[in-house]
Amino acid sequence: xxxxxxxxxxxxxxxxxGHDAGAKIIALTLRxxxxxxxxxxxxxxxxxxxxxVIDEDADALGLSILSGSHNALVAATIECLRKFGGTDIKVFxxxxxxxxxxxxxxxxxxxxxxxxxxxxDHIVASLAEHLG
Amino acid sequence: xxLRNDLLEGTDGREPPLLRPETSSGIPLPEFLAxxxxxxxxxxxxxRGIFKNGYRGRLWTFRQYSGFGSAEETNERxxxxxxxxxxxxxxxxxxxxxxxxxxxxxxxxxxVGKVGVSMFSLAEAETVFSGIDLSKISxxxxxxxxxxxxxxxxxxxxxxxxxxxxxxTGTIQNDILKEYVARGTxxxxxxxxxxxxxxxxxxxxEHTPRFNPISIAGAHVRDAGATAIExxxxxxxNGLAYVDELLRHKGDANSFAKRLSFxxxxxxxxxxxxxKFRAGRRLWAKLLKxxxxxxxxxALMFRFGVVCGGSSLTGAQPYNNISRVAIExxxxxxxxxxxxxxxxxxxxxxxxTEFSAEIALRTQQIVAYESAIGKTxxxxxxxxxxxxxxxxxxxxxxKVIQQLEDYGGVEKAIEDGYPQxxxxxxxxxxxxxxxxxxxxxxxxxxxxxxxDSAVDYGQVFKSDPSGxxxxxxxxxxxxxxxxxxxxxxxxxxLEAAARAPDANLMPFLVECCHAYATVGEIVARLKSSWGExxxxxxx
Numbered sequence: 001x002x003x004x005x006x007x008x009x010x011x012x013x014x015x016x017x018g019h020d021a022g023a024k025i026i027a028l029t030l031r032x033x034x035x036x037x038x039x040x041x042x043x044x045x046x047x048x049x050x051x052x053v054i055d056e057d058a059d060a061l062g063l064s065i066l067s068g069s070h071n072a073l074v075a076a077t078i079e080c081l082r083k084f085g086g087t088d089i090k091v092f093x094x095x096x097x098x099x100x101x102x103x104x105x106x107x108x109x110x111x112x113x114x115x116x117x118x119x120x121d122h123i124v125a126s127l128a129e130h131l132g
Numbered sequence: 133x134x135l136r137n138d139l140l141e142g143t144d145g146r147e148p149p150l151l152r153p154e155t156s157s158g159i160p161l162p163e164f165l166a167x168x169x170x171x172x173x174x175x176x177x178x179x180r181g182i183f184k185n186g187y188r189g190r191l192w193t194f195r196q197y198s199g200f201g202s203a204e205e206t207n208e209r210x211x212x213x214x215x216x217x218x219x220x221x222x223x224x225x226x227x228x229x230x231x232x233x234x235x236x237x238x239x240x241x242x243x244v245g246k247v248g249v250s251m252f253s254l255a256e257a258e259t260v261f262s263g264i265d266l267s268k269i270s271x272x273x274x275x276x277x278x279x280x281x282x283x284x285x286x287x288x289x290x291x292x293x294x295x296x297x298x299x300x301t302g303t304i305q306n307d308i309l310k311e312y313v314a315r316g317t318x319x320x321x322x323x324x325x326x327x328x329x330x331x332x333x334x335x336x337x338e339h340t341p342r343f344n345p346i347s348i349a350g351a352h353v354r355d356a357g358a359t360a361i362e363x364x365x366x367x368x369x370n371g372l373a374y375v376d377e378l379l380r381h382k383g384d385a386n387s388f389a390k391r392l393s394f395x396x397x398x399x400x401x402x403x404x405x406x407x408k409f410r411a412g413r414r415l416w417a418k419l420l421k422x423x424x425x426x427x428x429x430x431a432l433m434f435r436f437g438v439v440c441g442g443s444s445l446t447g448a449q450p451y452n453n454i455s456r457v458a459i460e461x462x463x464x465x466x467x468x469x470x471x472x473x474x475x476x477x478x479x480x481x482x483x484x485t486e487f488s489a490e491i492a493l494r495t496q497q498i499v500a501y502e503s504a505i506g507k508t509x510x511x512x513x514x515x516x517x518x519x520x521x522x523x524x525x526x527x528x529x530x531k532v533i534q535q536l537e538d539y540g541g542v543e544k545a546i547e548d549g550y551p552q553x554x555x556x557x558x559x560x561x562x563x564x565x566x567x568x569x570x571x572x573x574x575x576x577x578x579x580x581x582x583x584d585s586a587v588d589y590g591q592v593f594k595s596d597p598s599g600x601x602x603x604x605x606x607x608x609x610x611x612x613x614x615x616x617x618x619x620x621x622x623x624x625x626l627e628a629a630a631r632a633p634d635a636n637l638m639p640f641l642v643e644c645c646h647a648y649a650t651v652g653e654i655v656a657r658l659k660s661s662w663g664e665x666x667x668x669x670x671x
Contacts, residue, residue, distance in 0.1 A: 018316015
């Protein structure tokens with residue numbers, strides 16, 4: 001059952017978008033799947049998020065963005081992660097992400113993109129696969 | 133996205149007639165029906181509606197979206213709408229303006245001028261309203277965290293253009309309590325934020341009596357995950373918290389209670405939605421009367437607007453959403469809404485197109501003029517089922533209010549992250565019920581057509597780096613041009629007033645706006661007096 005047992009995952013909201021229901025649903029779901037989850041809260045800078053990821057020695061980082069600013073915010077966060085030596089951290093993204101942007105996000109190093117209509121079981125299984 | 137104004141009229145510009153008081157076969161219809169000694173519409177406790185003649189004299193307001201972009205583009209759009217007979221403007225503001233950051237703040241990067249217009253100073257507001265007579269239009273601002281500042285800016289535009297303040301009409305959302313729970317544009321801690329709201333309402337009572345200084349909203353909490361009962365319960369509890377705050381500021385309840393209005397979502401459980409509004413209207417009137425001794429009937433009237441759609445819509449088979457919105461619109465009408473906004477069928481996954489936005493408006497017009505369910509006031513009143521369900525809802529809503537009061541009040545609950553945690557749990561439950569197939573969502577988890585089920589998110593809000601740069605250069609130009617000493621003096625006065633517990637901050641904010649202080653500068657001074665809200669993270 002607990003497919004993510006022992007995994008440390010940060011769920012973060014970069015930018016000014018205040019819609020956090022999706023981020024919280026994912027945080028609760030991953031916790032129920034056995035992961036150790038930290039949710040950062042709203043309006044966190046890419047720099048702050050990357051520091052939390054490194055300080056907490058996380059395995060994965062989930063970024064939730066519904067304002068349309070995903071390309072810029074994901075790029076900035078991944079850059080900060082690299083700067084702090086977090087190149088092995090698996091980054092996944094959720095929110096309103098048009099299919100036309102998926103490829104560009106994957107090029108940046110994003111391992112998966114999850115949207116609202118996906119089943120939570122599917123998201124847990126997919127993450128478990130990425131985290132090995 | 134914007135709607136052409138001519139959509140509101142017939143193609144030949146003719147106004148449709150008022151509702152005819154008869155059925156299509158010609159049976160005359162009374163205004164309302166009630167048994168001997170039973171409650172009638174337009175009288176306390178208003179279960180059956182706040183007006184005796186319901187929609188007969190006047191239909192609900194059909195809300196309409198308006199555009200966004202730069203201050204000039206917005207101004208062009210508004211002039212066009214006004215030239216075409218529109219009398220109301222709706223101003224969407226970008227997230228930096230909503231959260232109190234100037235366009236050159238590092239927190240604003242990528243968000244300037246995106247989901248609305250950047251209104252960082254009076255100079256921008258003057259551009260947005262340039263050539264528009266503020267005494268002739270009503271302006272609605274979706275603004276909360278910085279509502280007092282934007283309202284002060286609007287007053288300053290009136291001052292500068294020679295419009296008497298008393299002639300201003302419009303609305304600011306100005307409901308900070310729900311921002312902490314669902315929408316997220318909070319800035320200051322709860323207590324000083326409540327003071328700011330009391331200041332705007334009391335200032336408005338005195339100076340802009342035709343302007344609505346608050347719209348207490350349950351919609352965002354609902355869409356985030358709350359049930360219909362919790363939506364109404366939280367919202368009434370928040371309303372009571374504002375009343376208590378206004379009384380602490382020595383406001384006159386019979387007068388300020390008339391200025392409170394509400395805003396909700398309508399989702400798909402038809403009768404529960406109707407009963408929610410009937411119960412909420414009754415409970416609000418009773419609470420105001422019992423707790424505060426308010427007796428002016430106008431002050432006891434629960435006025436509300438709604439939005440139909442939101443998270444009840446699906447990305448899968450999006451045309452099905454047209455049917456959903458039609459059903460929800462009927463629930464809103466039978467619940468007695470004063471204004472209705474209908475979501476476009478594609479709103480679940482993209483910015484609506486002009487085509488989808490037109491269908492959304494046509495849906496309301498079909499309900500209004502063709503179905504004619506508004507011909508008799510509260511036609512469901514007296515039904516065994518609806519009256520029973522209204523009673524049940526009232527009891528359950530009262531329990532939610534009680535629960536928050538037992539916790540120590542909504543302000544303390546929010547500081548502790550209690551309702552936030554509750555909503556997150558509900559959101560998860562709602563999602564799991566769908567995933568497990570316990571809730572049927574046609575076209576999504578049942579009756580899904582494989583070839584239609586893949587969703588693409590179409591046009592979303594794109595940032596425009598050159599637009600951002602332009603707005604930032606206007607800010608630098610303003611900083612060069614304005615009288616620096618005046619900015620400092622007015623900001624100093626504001627900060628001193630913020631530290632004094634009894635001053636109404638509105639006159640100070642208006643002075644800061646007149647001096648062209650920016651939203652970011654004003655917020656920074658208030659933060660230095662009050663600090664910032666520290667978001668409690670409880671999952």
